[in-house]
Amino acid sequence: MKLYSLVLALLCSTFLLAQNKKPESVTVSGKIIEEGSNIPLEYATVSFTDAQGKVANGGITDTKGMYSLKVPPGVYTVKYEFISYETKEVPNKQLTKDTTLPTVALALDTESLDEVVIRAETTEVQVRLDKKIYNIGKDLTTSGATVSDALNNVPSVNVDVEGAISLRGNENVRILINGKPSAIAGFGSTDALRQLPAEAIERVEVITSPSARYDAEGTAGILNIILKKEKTLGLNGSITANIGVPTSSGISGNINLRTDNFNIFNTTSVRYRDAPGNAFFDNQYFPTTFTDPETGEEITTDPTFDRVIEDRDYDRLNRGFNTNLGIEYFLTDRSSITASGFLRLGDDEDLTTNNARKFSDGTLQETTIREELETEEDVSYQLSLNYVNDFNDEGHKLTADFQYENDEEEERSFITERRLLPSALDFPSEDILNKETQNEYLIQADYVLPIGENAQFEAGYRGNFENEVTDYTLNQENVNGVFVRNDTLSNIFDYSENVNAVYTQYGNKFGKFSFLLGLRLENTQLKGEIQSSLDEDAFSEALGVDIDTNFDKNYLGLFPTVNLIYELAERENITLGYNRRINRPRGWFINPFPSRSSVTNVFQGNPDLDPAYASAFDLGYLKRWDKLTLTSSIYYQHETDSFERIQEQTGQVINGVNVVRTIPINLSTNERYGFEAGILYNPLKWLRLNGSFNYFTFKSDGSFNGVEYGTENNSWFARASAKVSLPWKIDWQTNGFYRGPRNNAQTESEGILSINLAFSKDIMDDNGTIGLNVSDLLNSRKRNSLTVTDSFISESEFQWRQRSVNLSFTYRFNQKKQRQRSDRGGNGDDEGGDFEG
Template identity: 25%
Template sequence: MKSIYKKIFTLLVALLGTGLSLTAQVAPAYSILGKVTDALTKQPMALTTVILKTDKNIIVKQMVTKTDGAFAFTGIPRSKYNIVLVNVGYQNKTVVVDAADASKINTDVGMIALETQMNNLKEVAIKADKPIIKQEIDRLSYDLQADPDSKVSNVLEMMRKVPFISIDANENILLKGNSSYKIFINGKPSGMLERDPTNILRSMPASTIQRIEVITAPPAKYDAEGLGGIINIITTKIPAAGYNGTLNVNGRYPAGPGLGTTFNIKEGKFGISAFGGGSFNNTPQTESLNTRATTGAASTYLTQQGNTKAEGKSAYIGTELSYEIDSLNLLTAQFNISGNRSNGDILQNTVLSGNTGVSEAYRVSNTGTNSGKSIDASLNYQLGFKRDKARLLTFSYRYMNYNSDNNNVLLATNRVNYLNPDQVQENKTNVREQTLQIDYVRGFKKWLVEAGVKGILRKNESDFQYNVNGLNSSSANNYSGDQNILAAYNTWQYTGKKWGIKAGARIEQTFTDADFIATTTNVKQNYLNVVPSVSMNWTLSKTSSLNLGYSQRLRRPSVNKLNPFVDRSNPNFLIAGNPELRRTIINSAQLSYRTSKKTSLTLSLNYDFVNGMDLPVATFDPVSKITTTTYKNMGNVSAVGTSANLNYPISKQLNFSTNANIQYFTMRGEVAGIMQSNQIWVISSSSTLAYAFNSGWRISGGVDVTGRNPTGLQGYTRGFVSSSLSVNKPLIKNKLTFSAAVRNPFTQYRYNITQTNGNDFTQLSTNQTYFRSFTASLNYNFGKLKDAIKKNKRGINNDDVSK
């Protein structure tokens, strides 16, 4: 036995000695060094991709240059190599290196200069071929970075080009003609867009946004609130380790200057993504006219003529942080803050006349200051599993706080039978919200299963005071309301080669308890909803697909609509809430066809219907001569519509695109004991013709058509036509872009007209707004990323409170 051990030991020693001998004979490792510079400026070029290949074109290693342009390949065998250098906006360059000389341990190739890429026309053509619209199983996305018009437009303006979205005469965003929807930022709710999305989106440069997603049949993982669906805005993130970002500086007349930026950085396991901006919005003096004519034995005619001027400013900042603890544990956090402030002066003359002449007249000066601030933050922990990469467990928490303060000083002069005293109005509101959520995802074969539970705790408070002669009026408005929601969902998704389906259901239990102190009214509402959804997708060919979806959505009455307090800021037109309002449920079906070859075309058909929809109702009191507007669940509404989006490259340099939406609304309901109906076609379109010159300049002209939009059973807003002309030019290696535009060059003002018809009265509201505007902007793209910032795949989406 000892002899066997001895032989084995001798053999191991021999093998070890042989290995050491062979190791000693291997040549030392080799290194290749160098630096990359700009051929024109002679400056070092950071983040240039350097690829090391064998002489047979096989990749050995690759890296990016440091801030001083240096690179170094170490520990490589002696051989012949090709070094390939790549940087966006520069011509690729290859350097041959002979590293076979045994007398050297490294080769310094010295300074390598890269020449600027001069073929601008080729770059424009590549961008034009990038698909602008993408259809997925449950959503449609519009790529703003593929649309050159985004360099000179804000997000609100670009929304006119997105399928299913339209902008009405008052710049309200409509989704399938519906004003009830949710807006997300990067797939998550944001307090900055829950109260006044129009002003924020108007101040947000479209060049800082990657794409806009439209989800008209949201799956069960989303809260059921929002009759129209969800609009998801994705900020710019270029998936390419390092940093990148965009900076946009713009000026608009008569509004004012604006700024927008995005920034992304990834270093090791830590990543930050941020966006922010701000703008001034100054409106010179404009005029307004309100009229009301009543019928009957004591007919009256009311005119309110005035002028308005205002100035405001707004700003927003959002951040997302990501830390990869290891390959299975991910921690992310979000923080958003926004604020706005505006000052306005309104001067209005009111005359009420009847059969015997003027019965009342006065002149009111209204000086107001409005401010608001929103903060929301969330923390997410995502746990992965080794055996199943598609299996995820996520725990999420979100806090949101919004507060606003509105002050108005109303002074009346030239009084004729007008007895209301001068007053100061102050309205303070505050909304606080906490959300806890758990999501679980598991995949097997071609199936993906999602399930989760969620709880939302929401607190609403308001303090509205009338100060008359230094004393608080008894008609103050104080309320405190709680709304708590418990929910659970389950979704199953199957993805095959030619077709896929996603179906599920969501259960939501709502508890509402509101105490309106001023009116000694208490509202308690508890109700349960089971909301189904299903979406199917068929791939007809490599370039075409068909989508079919059905979903139920609901809208809960907000605390403001439930509040019975009467707003008397305009004594002739009162506004009151209704504590008896109930939730509204909508049924929605949609069919879409998408094809993309040389011509890109998306066609959609949809049908929606609602029973007992909460609509505004206006009634006139012939005794007090006052019109009062409130909300009631009395409307049966149906809508049949179609949407078409076309992008047609007439030639390599000339391109035509259009986005059109048509909806036919039918509304029926009882107002003051009389059945009324309102049938109306809602039409909108946005068309653009663009030409790209060989020099890199691009010019485009556009025409937007906005038709009438219903305001309920009793009225509508009138439509208008607008035009635009813009130019843009890429500068400095295509990282800096100059853009300029004029909108409505032939018309200085536009008149927004809203008509309301009652059983015994007709009202017209006409507001003059600046229509002609001039814009100039500079957009700068900087940096480069190698790896995308990792984010949790599940998180909190509080879409239960809709627009």
């Protein structure tokens, strides 16, 4: 019995000791937000200091302001810090078990605003599972410039001499404004971005591996431009005026009024800009043999002139007005509704003068001058409604959007051409009227549900319904000087693109490993109707291609996405992404009616174009040091039915010159792989450097009309920027960009060098800033190319806009320069919020 009692006592003692034994560590979690706005603070630091003053552990918050750290059990002083915010300390916090601490709100430290200057004016990069975010800061070279100019300073992005935007050398980029397709960015065109002031940009998201929440359009990826919307209470804003040479002037302003119940915001700008440009073409033509499709007979065309040299001058006068007005009303502490309207007015006048010299066997036979005066009136507006409900602080969220857009464009071109040698002669003139009406509806809903501490589920729907009607009328002068309608080319083209999509995705984090898996189902309807006085056979014969005047195509596709990230260390990670994308042909790629900007060089759409599909892989690496940030990635893309613009002779001869047509076709495959790296380096308080390099190789394979258009080529581009803070509050910035030579199956293009220079000085107690910048300092931003085919050779040089100098002045009220900081909140502008485990 005594032995039994002894054993029982021993077991009880062991059990009690086990119960009283302290765990080796406990998990402490919580959230840090900004006082007043409740915006989560990313990269805020948390530290735990024991009674001896030793730091037991510390870490940083994620995109949602959340932290989770392990510390030995004990009593600690918990310290919360973030640059430019007041530090908070919670003393004598006893932590003996897993604990979730109350949410901490940090207030701005008005006495240390100087620290924020460096942060606000330095380009930063943040890496997510599905994108890189560039807070472009205060880029001096874009003062008084446009959004299109600012994009050219973002790594991985290139804006060519004609304004076409490419990502890693691929022009099939989807442009979003605040996470949605928008009239602000233009309907399938980037022209509108040349009217929006660069000062309106908050940040640019480069999404090379889009998650399932994004539209599958854009085989290169997505550029999401986030516009500024101040979150500081009270009335604040700024106004910027600029004047430049060649003649340009503009004024833009933004104002924001925020109270506890609502937020009213407006950005308005007026622009007047003269954009002179020039081009040179040296075309050599050879006799060409065609086979008649009906008789099988071979027909040889021998042009009267075997060489034509053209000198073109472009005088573009652009006048524009933009305004964006919105109000955000806070229904509760966690829900809000935002209504906004956007209006853009354009009144442009372009004069193109083409001096041509025509040769035969090396002898000048004829000189002509051709003038095209084009006027364009553009009215675009957009109405949108957004609802956001944050059910809790953990990210449980519902957003719903409705958007309507309308664009009315009326272009009128009057073309005259006269011969100067060997004798004066006026050719028949042309009067062209082109009316375009575009309507687009967007309906979208996204639901985000956190599961546990690290997991997140998301689902949503998007419906995008777009219709574009082009009414094209060509009147030609007859021998009596009377303008008569050309029924062959006059037409109405009605084109619709309807996309319905549903998606779901799930993300989670296990230790240092995070993943985001998604699947998107999209149905695309491409529908077109051509109204012409010609029947289908006569119509196809007149245009030189077999087309269906009425088509209705449907495409159903699944688009999986996989995004992985592994944290090698606190400031070091690697990412891996896979996604499948679609490239839908835009209206002007489908419209079969040839453009008339040149009699002998025309662009003609192809109604038989099908969407292209691409699968892409991206392996990235990020490393942060105290003063240096390195980003890099290796990528690969395989595209089927890819678009390629090819040139061929039509068999027509006008004024003794063979007509060359450019037409888009579906090639069989296109492979692209490359490497890119970017560096942000701030070695000294007064010196900030950044640069990027991108090298890529692409290979295409395919044929059209019996001609092989396969090719393999590599190219690269690099950019560098240096910003120096001089005495007397003067900043000096230099940006350089170089795009290496490149070629496709028919055309070789030389490299392009461009350098921008800028100075700025703060005045009026830092409320005002004077800026001076020179765009294309060396006047070298020109595209030189050589096109070689069996029937012609074309050598050309093109300069969209000559070197320009711009002087600007910015005045801020209740909006100190130092207060310009990135938006760390999820305000419905990134399609359902971020996931980072």
